[in-house]
Structure formats: C-alpha cells, structure tokens
Amino acid sequence: MSKRDEDKEKFDKLQQQREWMEKYGWVYHYENFPGENQVANIHTHGFEENYNHMDFQIVLKYHPDLVQGIFNTLYYHVKRGKVYESGKYYSEVVSGYDVLMQTFEENGRELLRVILPDENGLFPQSPNCNPIYKLQTMPLPSYGGNNEGFVH
Template sequence: MDSRDDTKNWENEMLEKYGWYIHYQTDGNRIDAHTHGLSENFNHPDLQIVLPISHEAVQGIFRELVDQIKEGKVFEEGKRYDAMIGGKYQVEFIKVPESGREVLRILFPDPKGKLPSEEDCDPMYRRQWMH
C-alpha cells in the first residue's frame, strides 16, 4: 500500500467517523486549508482558510464552525458574523473555487479589526480576498 492509499483510507475513516475532514496544503508562501464532507453530510458548503496560521489554529477554527453547522447554523457569502472564533472576531465569507468545487473562504480581520473587504485593511490580511 502506498501513501496515496493510506491518505484515501484516512479520509474515508474521517468521513465515516466525523462526516468531514481537513485537507491542508502549503507551498511555503501560501496556505490552503479546507474541509471536505460538509456539503455531502451537513448540506453546507465546505470551508477554506488561506491566512497563514498554525495547523492547530486551523483545526480549532474549523471544529468551532463545524460544530455550529451541525447545530443548524448556515454561513453565507457576503454576510459578516460577529463574535466568531472563540467569541473574539468579526469574520465574513466569500465563495471561491477550490479543486473543481465551490467553498466558503473565511476572511479574518487584521489586528486593527479591519476585514479584507475594507480599503484600509492590512495588506497581508487583504490578500485573503484575492488569494
């Protein structure tokens, strides 16, 4: 069995056990962390994070949002959500293509609380919008 088989087995196990899993890609300059299984198992678009944060932070954020989705919350493109991610941040979502499907990208505010859609957002955080 090669590593692709191991990966596919792990993915299937996670889908069976939890209904979703995280796929994390990076090339050193950019991050693409996204979920699989939300659309099929919870009738909600999968989620994506492109802000360069730790694997642990990505996992915690996705778990928090997926728990809300499992409770019936539906996140929508273009809508701002207050008190998210541990009750601390305002975030918004945009629809983007990812490997032949559409996902909801989570847009995080910069240290001053400005979201990427706002003109005076820090350039590093604004890249989430264009990434």
C-alpha cells in the same frame, strides 16, 4: 525517504481520511503552494455531502491547531442547523472577532472562504488593513498544491 515509504505514508493518510470522514462526516486538507510563504489552500470536504452546507476554506497560513479550531467551531454550528452565507459577518467563529464569509471557487467547486480580520480587527476592504490579510480576497495560485495531509 524511499518510494516505498512515501507510498505507505500516502496510503496511511488516505486510510485515516476515510476513517475520519466515516466518524465525523468531514475532514480538512492543508495544501501548501511551492514558493508561497503566506497563502495555502486549507479546505474542508464533507460538509456539502453530509450536512447540506457549503464546504469551507481558509487561505492564510495559520497553525494547524488554529485552523482545526475554526473548522471545528463551524462544524459545531452547522451540525446544529446554522447556515453560513456569503457576504455576511459572523461573531461566533473566532472569539473576540467577527469573520466574513465569501464564496470562492476551488478546483471546480464553490466554497465559503473564511475571511479573518488583521491584528487590528480590519478586513481586506479597509485601506489600512495589513497587506497580508488582503491576500484572502485574491484567487489562489493556479498551480497544484502540496497536500500536507489530512488534519482533523
């Protein structure tokens, strides 16, 4: 891809982000880290500014459709006045499973990280939890991510 095509693609993504932010009040970014196969920085923008609620983050690499479904569900509830709090479990986010919300810092701002249970319904604090799911409680790599675009 030529430099000109790359610049146009970046411009188009920024334009799309502005349109989505204007229309929906929030967007999310899916940022991969070089050499990381299991974690990513998947986070929202707009909840704090437009809904007086902390933005959200997911750190395990899930399919974008699943991520969008989780963020859409959170948006649905926040828009109707629900306030999610750190340290609490919630059953309405993912059908058939609880999720845990925990505060983490990302690029100088606090977010609510959505901690998902493993395939057996176990959370990272359980000794029998799948080790990949324990990564959800760790800080993200300190190097910059590769912004894969805005997927709303």
